[in-house]
Amino acid sequence: MPLKKSISGFRGTIGGKAGDNLTPEDIVANVAGYGAWLLKSGAPAKVVIGRDGRPSGPVVSALTAATLQCLGIDVIDCDFATTPTVEMAVVQHQAGGGIILSASHNPKEYNALKLLNSKGEFISAAAGADLMALAAAGDITYCSVDDLGSLTADDTALRHHINAVLNHPLVDVAAIRQAGFKVVLDAVNSVGAISIPPLCRELGVTCEVINGELNGQFTHNPEPLPQHLGDLMDRMKAGDADLGIAVDPDVDRLALIGPGGRWIGEEYTLVTVADYVLRHTPGPVVSNLSSSRAAADIAAHHGQEYFASAVGEVNVVAKMKEVGAAIGGEGNGGIIDPKLHYGRDSLIGLALVLSHLATSGKSINELRDGYAHYEMIKDKKEVDNTYDLDAAFARVRAKFPDVRTSDIDGLKLDFPDGWVHLRASNTEPIVRVYAEAGTKERAQELADGIKAEL
Structure with missing residues (x-):
């Protein structure tokens, strides 16, 4: 795949020729552009990084960290980490920004550099254009040996993330624990395997994991769509679990499957969460133009406004801030709860879905039957x-x-x-x-x- 540069960051396949794919030269040049942009902006010279389970992760991470250090930027390395975990760690460490090393739902031969600002949010289109110009110009000065940045490991980021979810005002921990739920997780051989199960343990939820070996050798196409989730669908048909869940490799998308193997889907993840949130916190709902009309319908059901944004997390977040949204996200299963942070987050998404199930006394299939059908x-x-x-x-x-x-x-x-x-x-x-x-x-x-x- 040709190297793609956009507001989503830099993405491509590993190997090939420089400029055509995500090669070492491209990684260094684009990370240097990001580092130069960060220093130019006056933000703290500290960057948090984290990676999903891809086989190329260690190499991409090493190149990223070394490039930043050579610019005099201190690096906090979360190692294996979900995208929302890194986003929250940026704020936790009062860093100038962050880089998530993940190509999201793309196959294992891909990797990417997803770029964050000091708020732990994806950088704006204007900032992206600025840093791409810096990278293209190649006029970047590296620091002397006495000014090299440090490299520090952080093994607390996930714990911080889980604690924040447990302390969220709408996550009803007591009700979830009392319900005694069982879920089945398809972790797609990535960081979902180390992030979702510990959250479930804290909530008193039994979590059975399939495709749980964290090796990046994705057992199936990693995009959480029904045609890729046959094993999970079959497990839900055969077993006694209350909920089937599938995440993508960096755990910012959440798809739901009901008892009997019923596909609830990623589009209805936001609808389910919005239904629960609006019962407790009135306010607008935001999703992107490619999301289901069911999101607008559930907002209207609760007497709230609905707004559509351009596709892309940064655009959804901008619209959410503009209208003061109570909840938002994308129809691909990405839940953005402003009470936690402005980023798509499967951990808070799951906790809110379980809270809805526990407090309503309804199954996920019964909730789905109550929503508009598209x-x-x-x-x-x-x-x-x-x-x-x-x-x-x-x-x-x-x-x-x-x-x-x-x-x-x-x-x-x-x-x-x-x-x-x-x-x-x-x-x-x-x-x-x-x-x-x-x-x-x-x-x-x-x-x-x-x-x-x-």
Whole structure:
């Protein structure tokens, strides 16, 4: 995969030629750009790093830490850590920023540098443009031997994260413990295996783990979608567990499966959490344009406003702050609770789902039956760098002149009975084609009709 640079950071496959993939030269150049940007901003010369379970993690981590140290920046290394754990550790250590070494849901040959500011949040598009310019210019001065940064290990970051979840005002620890839940976790051979089970133990929840060996040799495609989770679905069909959960390699996405192997899904993770949060804390709900209408429906059910943002955690967070959201996230299973921190977090997501189950007395299947029903199609069109996306969008608009559209992120068409959202991926050379309607057949019909115009 060609090296991708965006507000999500720097992402590519390991190996190949410099400039084309995520090679040692590219890692050093881009980390140096980030370090130079951080020093230029006047933020503390301290950066927290952490990695998921990928085989390339140790090498990428070593290059990242050494580059920062050579700029005179102190490094706090959390080693194996979830994305939200690193985000919270930045604030805990009063660091100038953080770098998460994870390619999220991409296969094991990928890795990435996900860049944080001093608030433990993803850097803005403007900051990203600034640091990419610094990296491209190559005009970076490294420090002398007497000014090299230090390297310190931190083995307390996960404990700090779990404690914060347990102390969250809406996490009903007593009710969860009394309920005696059993969950089955697909940890996809990454840091979910060392983060979710200890949280469950603290909550008195029995946690059975599959794919729990932390080696980065993902047993299946690591994106938590139903077609990749056959083992977990079968386990939920056969057993007595109350909830099946799947996370991605860096544990910022949470998908739910009910007893009997019912796919609740990642889209309804936010709906379930929002339903619980709004029962206790009124306020707006925010998700991105590619998220289910069910999020807007649950907000309306509780008499609250709903707002849509552009896709991307940084955009959701910005909209949440703008409108004072009580809860937000993305339909890919990413829960953002501002009472904890402004980042997608499967640990707080799970704790709030369990709190909802415990206090409502309902199963996850019963909760799902009470929400508006939609079916979503997540399709794509592979493209190269010569593809004229603007011309494609113009063709689509011309084909459907009477349909309400939004262009704050790609092109979204809102039909009376569904919607289609088209956007270029920030991480892959594709155009994403998401569609939703009351039935899978109608959603597929909408997606196919729009794809024909692409």
